[in-house]
Amino acid sequence: MKNKSAKRSANKTPASSSLLGKMLGTQGLAASSQRQIDANTAAQLLQQAIDFQQANKFDQALAIYHELLAAHPNDYRVLTLVSTVHLHLKAFEQCLTYTTKSIAINPNQADAHDIAGDAYTYLNRFEESAASYEKSIALKPDNAEAHYNCANALKLAKLDDQALVHYQLVIALKPDYAEAHHNLGVILWQKKQLNEALLCFNKAIELMPKYANAYMNCGNVLADLNKHEFAVAHYNYAIELNPNHAITYNNRGAAHNKLKAYDFAMEDYARAIELDPNYGAAYINQGNTLLALGRRDDALASYNKAMQIDPNNSQSYTNRGNLYLDSQQFDLAIADYDHASELAPDNATCLWNKAIIKILLGEYEEGWHLYEYGWDAEGPPRGHRKPYSQPSLVGNDPKAAHIAKEALAGKRVMLHAEQGLGDAIQFARYAPMVEALGAKIILNVHKPLLGLMRTLSPDYQLIEKEQEYAEFDYHCALMSLPFYFKTTVDTVPAAVPYLAVDQSKKAGLKLAEKKGLRVGLVWSGSTTHTKDYKRSVPLAKLAPLMELPIEFHSMQKEIRPNDQATLDAGMPIQLHISELNDFTDTAALIDEMDVVISVDTSVAHLAGAIGKPVWILLPVVPDYRWLLDREDTPWYPTAKLFRQKTIGDWDSVIAELVDALKTFHVQ
Numbered sequence: 001m002k003n004k005s006a007k008r009s010a011n012k013t014p015a016s017s018s019l020l021g022k023m024l025g026t027q028g029l030a031a032s033s034q035r036q037i038d039a040n041t042a043a044q045l046l047q048q049a050i051d052f053q054q055a056n057k058f059d060q061a062l063a064i065y066h067e068l069l070a071a072h073p074n075d076y077r078v079l080t081l082v083s084t085v086h087l088h089l090k091a092f093e094q095c096l097t098y099t100t101k102s103i104a105i106n107p108n109q110a111d112a113h114d115i116a117g118d119a120y121t122y123l124n125r126f127e128e129s130a131a132s133y134e135k136s137i138a139l140k141p142d143n144a145e146a147h148y149n150c151a152n153a154l155k156l157a158k159l160d161d162q163a164l165v166h167y168q169l170v171i172a173l174k175p176d177y178a179e180a181h182h183n184l185g186v187i188l189w190q191k192k193q194l195n196e197a198l199l200c201f202n203k204a205i206e207l208m209p210k211y212a213n214a215y216m217n218c219g220n221v222l223a224d225l226n227k228h229e230f231a232v233a234h235y236n237y238a239i240e241l242n243p244n245h246a247i248t249y250n251n252r253g254a255a256h257n258k259l260k261a262y263d264f265a266m267e268d269y270a271r272a273i274e275l276d277p278n279y280g281a282a283y284i285n286q287g288n289t290l291l292a293l294g295r296r297d298d299a300l301a302s303y304n305k306a307m308q309i310d311p312n313n314s315q316s317y318t319n320r321g322n323l324y325l326d327s328q329q330f331d332l333a334i335a336d337y338d339h340a341s342e343l344a345p346d347n348a349t350c351l352w353n354k355a356i357i358k359i360l361l362g363e364y365e366e367g368w369h370l371y372e373y374g375w376d377a378e379g380p381p382r383g384h385r386k387p388y389s390q391p392s393l394v395g396n397d398p399k400a401a402h403i404a405k406e407a408l409a410g411k412r413v414m415l416h417a418e419q420g421l422g423d424a425i426q427f428a429r430y431a432p433m434v435e436a437l438g439a440k441i442i443l444n445v446h447k448p449l450l451g452l453m454r455t456l457s458p459d460y461q462l463i464e465k466e467q468e469y470a471e472f473d474y475h476c477a478l479m480s481l482p483f484y485f486k487t488t489v490d491t492v493p494a495a496v497p498y499l500a501v502d503q504s505k506k507a508g509l510k511l512a513e514k515k516g517l518r519v520g521l522v523w524s525g526s527t528t529h530t531k532d533y534k535r536s537v538p539l540a541k542l543a544p545l546m547e548l549p550i551e552f553h554s555m556q557k558e559i560r561p562n563d564q565a566t567l568d569a570g571m572p573i574q575l576h577i578s579e580l581n582d583f584t585d586t587a588a589l590i591d592e593m594d595v596v597i598s599v600d601t602s603v604a605h606l607a608g609a610i611g612k613p614v615w616i617l618l619p620v621v622p623d624y625r626w627l628l629d630r631e632d633t634p635w636y637p638t639a640k641l642f643r644q645k646t647i648g649d650w651d652s653v654i655a656e657l658v659d660a661l662k663t664f665h666v667q
Helices: 017-025 039-054 058-071 076-088 092-105 110-122 126-139 144-156 160-173 178-190 194-207 212-224 228-241 246-258 262-275 280-292 296-309 314-326 330-343 348-360 364-375 421-435 447-453 478-484 503-508 539-547 561-568 583-591 602-609 651-662
Strands: 412-416 440-445 461-464 474-477 518-522 551-554 595-599 614-618 639-643
Touching: 039 058, 039 076, 058 076, 076 092, 076 110, 092 110, 110 126, 110 144, 126 144, 144 160, 144 178, 160 178, 178 194, 178 212, 194 212, 212 228, 212 246, 228 246, 246 262, 246 280, 262 280, 280 296, 280 314, 296 314, 314 330, 314 348, 330 348, 348 364, 364 478, 412 421, 412 478, 421 440, 421 447, 421 478, 421 602, 440 447, 447 461, 447 583, 474 478, 503 583, 518 602, 539 561, 539 651, 583 602, 595 602, 602 614, 602 639, 614 651, 639 651
Parallel strands: 412 440, 412 474, 440 461, 518 551, 518 595, 595 614, 614 639
Antiparallel strands: none
């Protein structure tokens, strides 16, 4: 996204000709050089020069201005006029020469400071530009245009907090200034104040209904809010108003990619590249979509093209590193992540991606430390950090010192869930460790987990995730606790069960008398998961299991249309959709199984947490928590991992399951 800053018109004179004529023509000008010009003649010459300037006849205008200066070299008004001509001619250094002379003679010229600000802006000397506008504002505090230009300069100087103040002053002085609302929205968006930014963009559109950039930036905020369909609608409006804007096509392509409308995404990237063949970001996003389509070689070519266009763009290396990670080329992935971090040391996305591969490789000390960058990485992957006033156990900066463990005695510590339900189940195991330090535990978790989490301890206070709560001394995200406790692969707290089954819930289950082996099945997860296409298995692929003399039960709440067709065709799996209202119900159903077979979903975590045998089906490159090249996991002693050997090959995994079930004996 580019914030197109409005600049003052370079051929705009700082005052009207009549006013200047009055200033020069009525006071009498003393000769101070080779030629003496009387007041009437000076006024006539001045008017003629201004007329030439307004007609864009700059050479003639300059000739007359210099004639006047030859007679009156210290007349600051003529010096200021000469500076406006040089500003229009893009002779910015010469413009500053004349504004400097003029201001030295009379520093109380708001117009001269404005002109200097314009010249500094064009020279990319943004802090000097802002300082000039500030001097103009000191002379004319109610000049909304000067505040606006000052805000733009500060924004370009990356002094966003100061820019924000000036945009707010512009709006206070001139509430119908659409561009000020828009640019204020850009700053709020970049500060991740998304709802406030949205209000600003909507106000800009209300004031200027054909404001293409405001529609585009509305789309950007909506995309960050994961409202991708609404984002696409706003990009459509922006493109209708400005059909040749490459950035909007690129951003709409990224939104289409999130919606898995890959064909539309590819069309958008193609159009963006057609409009701007050197648009590196479009090649990066094109690579992302190609990777989602499984076209790795084409994706690699797109990332390499982006690097060719801009070798210093860290995003190209980050995304290529992701490709190498998916291709099990871990050394190449780490090399790309490291190079991305060298190019952009403060880019949290680079460090987050490196965290994922480090945890996957079992390098927990570095991995869980880098995992803290997930709050600020693109997305952000760990969600938006809540602005609690109380301190976090691990600080709000990955480099911050931790709260000392002995400081927790007698304190109320709120442990809050993030990301998915399975994540909360997996990392709730750390709550007793915090309690053991003398803390009083408050668990802030998703509503479907409240009943289940009560089984951790009757002493814990449970708060629903979306509920506001402030009665605590410290807080910590559950998934930051491995970092706080310096967990390694060998020190994972793995005593199970750490969650319990509510036996009374079994009365609501519709189960016939058990006649043989009972197996729970979960073959797909949430369709909104970014990597669902890797982890979920089409139900039809489980057909070889159905040939075994086993009783199969679905643990799923949702059935996809294609899978429902498979069930309707006669696949013998018992459904329990109406019986599963929350995770206490699911736990009760799991407890009635001999073994649970699940893809990487919350049910797999729940089975492991209550100590039930669970067989987890994993893609070639699994989620980081499952490590590599092993059938067990340090997180769940009762789990066994069944891994793909090649990308997309579930058939061999199902064959292994058949063999394992044939020899499975209930413990």
